[in-house]
Amino acid sequence: MSAMAREKPSKVRTKLDGLPSLPQRLAQTRALLNAVREVPRELTRASKDVREFSRELKRVYAELRRIELRFDGVLRHLYFDAQQLPPPADLTWQRFKVYSQNGEDGLTLALLKRIGLGAGRFVDIGCGPMGGNARFFAEEFGWSGLFVDAREQVKRLEAQLRPGQVTALATWVTRDNVDSLVRDHGFEGEIDLLSIDLDGNDYWVWEALTACSPRIAIVEYNSFFGPDRAVTVPYSESFDRHERDRRYYGASLAALVALAGQKGYRLVAVEPAGVNAFFLRDDVAPEVPGFRADQLYRSQVKHHLEMAQRGFDPFEAFTPENGLPLVDVA
Ligand SMILES: C[S@@+](CC[C@H](N)C(=O)[O-])C[C@H]1O[C@@H](n2cnc3c(N)ncnc32)[C@H](O)[C@@H]1O
Numbered sequence: 001m002s003a004m005a006r007e008k009p010s011k012v013r014t015k016l017d018g019l020p021s022l023p024q025r026l027a028q029t030r031a032l033l034n035a036v037r038e039v040p041r042e043l044t045r046a047s048k049d050v051r052e053f054s055r056e057l058k059r060v061y062a063e064l065r066r067i068e069l070r071f072d073g074v075l076r077h078l079y080f081d082a083q084q085l086p087p088p089a090d091l092t093w094q095r096f097k098v099y100s101q102n103g104e105d106g107l108t109l110a111l112l113k114r115i116g117l118g119a120g121r122f123v124d125i126g127c128g129p130m131g132g133n134a135r136f137f138a139e140e141f142g143w144s145g146l147f148v149d150a151r152e153q154v155k156r157l158e159a160q161l162r163p164g165q166v167t168a169l170a171t172w173v174t175r176d177n178v179d180s181l182v183r184d185h186g187f188e189g190e191i192d193l194l195s196i197d198l199d200g201n202d203y204w205v206w207e208a209l210t211a212c213s214p215r216i217a218i219v220e221y222n223s224f225f226g227p228d229r230a231v232t233v234p235y236s237e238s239f240d241r242h243e244r245d246r247r248y249y250g251a252s253l254a255a256l257v258a259l260a261g262q263k264g265y266r267l268v269a270v271e272p273a274g275v276n277a278f279f280l281r282d283d284v285a286p287e288v289p290g291f292r293a294d295q296l297y298r299s300q301v302k303h304h305l306e307m308a309q310r311g312f313d314p315f316e317a318f319t320p321e322n323g324l325p326l327v328d329v330a
Helices: 003-009 011-017 024-081 102-113 135-141 152-160 179-183 201-206 253-263 301-308
Strands: 119-123 144-149 166-170 189-196 214-219 263-269 278-280
Touching: 102 135, 102 166, 102 214, 102 278, 119 135, 135 144, 144 152, 144 179, 152 166, 179 201, 189 201, 201 214, 201 253, 253 263, 253 278
Parallel strands: 119 144, 119 189, 144 166, 189 214
Antiparallel strands: 214 278, 263 278
16 A cells, blocks of 8 residues: 555545544533523423513503503593482492402492491401401592401501501401400491402302391392393302302392392492492482392303303303302392
8 A cells, every 4th residue: 555545544534533532522411411401490480480470461451550540530520520410320420449349449439428427337348458348448538347358468468557446357258256256356236348359159148148237238149140130149158259160150230239238238329340330228318229240240251251242151160060060049
């Protein structure tokens, strides 16, 4: 073999020389593996960020909605005098939201303007961490009262108001303990405002509550049940809306109106978002007229869409066979 032939590297040799050495390749593979191992951690970090972002969006949305409903209230007040409207629009025209879910704060205030402020005592059952329908009156008028909710965060309400002004209980309410809760905390007899919003046993808890006599009662109804039928979910001490079907909870407006009649109350307004119904004790401001459920019924928009567009029929879906019985209380 000539010297020239010996010096010329073979094609295979040239290719091999161009490749990384074994240690280099091992190092590259390790780096790649490390990068791959990072992927799930990165994904977890990214999904946390997305969750945090969506919570932030919800907070911003809630804040914007609050501003919108206050602004709407101001506009209504500026452009038309509520007193010129027939009942119940003379009340609902005055709705606005500060702490309540929709326009309940303004609507309650409109009723108080008619019936007088009273002694300033309330009981709010299922008030949620924000203090529900009574918070505005505790905050603005210094009302004293009892906030009750299963959630621990409710206790913060005590610190957010004047020391000793309110009692906030993180307690599970049943029809058997509701009277003693009210009595034991000094709210028996006449109070100015009762709110019940449990997304479950609302009918039964209101029925059982006799320890106090509210001038105004605000009770949430389930608009899926429509304007006519007087139905409620059966009493179950541990009822949890999220256990079976989130649409299966509470009572129809007609059921609450029937119960109100038995308890000596009349339906005077429904907040237009279709969530809360307003009742006055019969001896209070008799000039404020009472209505039937079908006259004031409003549906929550999302309930209406589910029924109208997706064909959801609560009375087909909620049957004993499906494990979702209803009780007729007419
Ligand atoms: C729709 S949220 C209330 C919202 C609140 N009222 C507002 O206007 O913002 C229903 C509340 O009822 C509470 N709740 C449900 N069942 C309960 C029970 N049996 N005893 C106490 N609280 C209950 C839940 O913890 C929840 O905060």
